[in-house]
Amino acid sequence: MSSGSDFTKAQTFFNYGNDAAMKQNFEYAIQMYREACKIDVENLLYRAALRGxxxxxxxxxxxxxxxLVGAKNQPIRLRARASKAKSNWKNVLEICEEAFVNNPWDISVSRDAAEAAEQLGYNNLAQWIVEAVQMQATDAEFFRFAAHIHEINESWPKAIACWEKVKKIDPNDENANRQINSLSAQASIKRSGISDAIDKHDDAPSGPGEAELEEMKAQKLTPEERYQKEILEDPTRTSSYLQLADLFKLRGQLEEAEKVMARGLKANPGNRDLAFAHAEIQISRIQGAIDRCTRRLAEKPDDEKAKAKLEEFTTLLNDYQIKEFRRRLTLQPDDMGLQLELGIRLARSGKHDEAIAAFQQARASADHKVQALHQSGLSFESKGSLKLAERMYQDALKAADSTDMGIVNALHYRLGRVAEAQGNPQVAEEHYNEVAANDYNYLDVAQRLQSLN
Known part of the structure; x- marks a missing residue:
């Protein structure tokens, strides 16, 4: 268990991670959340933030x-197995987190991590790890293992559901029905035994003390019930809202997660962590609606209702993000990453003058200069200010890393388009040739070169 000073360090790392996440600095956020998890290993809030x-x-x-991520994770898994052979379970868990950076849905790595958590005695963490990837799992062996993890947590219905899944995947598994019957019996015995102890404790001359009875009551609670209970007991305990919302998110219940965050903000107005989490859930909900409309249109391209809905949700998402980034900027006015993100959303809404103003502030930051100049060029180009767009692209090209082919190709391509629009085919051809030398299949550069020639 972590000491008080360790707990403070972990909380500090977690807060750094939250700040980085708000700035869309994913790499640093991951680094900080991992540091928090190394110190406070079984903290589900830290682990959920990291995976999120x-x-x-x-x-x-x-x-x-x-x-190719499977091949990339293979040497990491080999290191985890080496630590497993030495029973260095904490190291196994830390190594697995390296692999999750490459693929946070990796089933094999999740099993290794859950086994390590079980060996360390962190059964709730082991259960959370398997539940985080259960929707992606298709292998009967994984569900056998998941059933075991749910069983040691006395989550009988979940364990039974896993064995039912095994039966569907592997109809020849004769053990599945025996396990289901056994788990059902265990659930009945445990349920009746605990209920009797709680009901009769007042009359019993001797038996469990108050502390034991409270523990027995707690064992009956699911994680969801436990967090709900904690919120009722202490509405200012923000971690309980966040953990409960994470539970709902893992189940895909975003509407329920949003209600939890709204409830938390009502009890704790102005809390930054809750406000950030609430905004992320709302964005995920709108994005989910956009994804559903997109899939619908892929199946039925002429569905006018789906087209209208897609446009409606896309506008809603952009407007919501503009409002959210403005809110965050009031808290962190010197954060140029937020200025850049705000500018991108403003440009998507066609508010190019406001977007350019945001990009001009963001380009003062060395970390965001190239992207801010690139985005400024796009906005000037959209407004028809081709000379200014050309200047922005040229300045961005000078500041860009020459080995970053993605941004180099994008800037040369835009400079080619601007040159064409200004009636300078020779200059346009030079820029398109730069792109073609790096990637001949980039957008329509091959056709444009052919047309110019």
Whole structure:
């Protein structure tokens, strides 16, 4: 268990992580959350924040994890196995977190991490780890392991559900029905035994003391019930709201998560952590609606209702993000990363004058200069101010890392488009040739070169 000073250090790292997350600085946020988890290993709030920001890097979409990540994680898993062989379970857990940075939905790594947590005696953490990836799992062996983890946490319905999943995946598993019957019996025995002890403790001449009875009552509570109880007992305990909301998010119940955050903000007005978490949930809810409309249109491109809804939700998301980044800037007016993000959202809304003003502030930061100049150029180009757009792109190109082909190609391409628009085909061709030399398939650069020639 962490000492008081260790707890303070972990909390400090966690706060640094929250600040970095608000600035969209994912790498630093991950680093800080990992440091917090190293100190306070079984803290589910820290662990959930870490996994949440890792997933946000991939827009909360497992399909966006690269195909080669398995090979990238293989040497990390080998190191974890070496530590496992030495029973260095805390090290196993830390090594697994390295792999989650590359793929926060990795099933094999999750199993290794959950096993390490179990060996360390952190059964709740082990359960959280398996539940975090259960929706992506398709392997019967994983669900057998998950059933075991739920069983040691006495989460009988969850363990039974896992064995039911095993039956569907592997109909020849003769052990599944035996396990389901056994778990059902255990649940009944435990339920009746605890209930009798609680009901009869007043009349019993001897038996469990008050502390034991409270512990027995607590064992009956699910994590959701426990957090609800903590909130009722102390409405100012912000960690309980955050942990309860994370539970709902893991289940995909974003509406319930939002209600928890709204309740927390009502009891703790102005709390930065709750306000940030509430905004992130609202953004996820709107993004989810956008994703559903996009999938609908992929199936039925002529669905006018879906098109209208997509436009409505896209506008809603942009407006909400503008309002949110402005709120964050009132708290951190010197944060140029927030200025950049605000400018991008303003530009998406067609508010290019306001966007340019935000980009001009953001470019004062060395970390954001290139992107701010690039975005300024796009806004000037949208306004028809081609000379100013050209200047922004040229300044960005001078400041850019010459090895960063993504930004170099983007800037040369825009300079080519601006040159074409100004009637300078020779200059345009020079810029397009720069792009083609790096990536001939970049956008429509091949067709534009052909047209110019």
């Amino acid at each position: 920001i890792e997933r946000k890097k991939f827009a909360n979409d497992p399909s966006k994890v690269g195909r």
